[in-house]
Amino acid sequence: MNRAERQQAWRTRIENYRASGQTMVVWSKANNHTIHELKYWLKQIEGPPKSKRSKSASTFIPVTVTPPPARSNLPTGSLRIHVGAASIELSESFDSTQLREIVKVLKDLC
Template sequence: MKKTGLCTQWEARIKDYRASGLTAAKWCAENEVTTRQLWYWLRKFRDSKESSVRPPQWVEVNVDKPQENTESPLLVKVGAAVIEIRPGYNPTLLSDVVRTLQALC
């Protein structure tokens, strides 16, 4: 029997096996094939189906460069503590932190 004929025959057998609701051993005994043959063809068709799946496609991703802060931070020393201040800081928070640090020193 030619290879394509064998594949066609096993495709039909596997379809019948799945529709039967029988265990592999029971179905194989009724159809005069070994369970080893059944598992081989089940795996072969599963693997060929997976290999026929469309290959992955690449998707273009544009990544914006982060804005570089060219301004140097301002360092404030209160006792042993050093506070780094950058543009956009919260002045009220800074004032509260400095007062707290001064009270501890």
């Protein structure tokens, strides 16, 4: 069996493994393969896990940290964030999900 045929055979095996819902160990034993063979062919066919793939779409946004003015009008325990021309003031109990959505919108606008 040449490499292309082996690769096609393993594509089919991997589809069967995924559809089985079994762990790698259980599937490998049940199908007379080693777990190392399964892992090798998963990597060969599917590439590295998503967490290890490069994230070319990532960008860094510069952040400048400045000390607060001597007489700040912010209540104790609060924080002010500037995104472009916008300013967001947060209390200690702010909703992080809502802040994330606000920053996404401001990033597109500013």
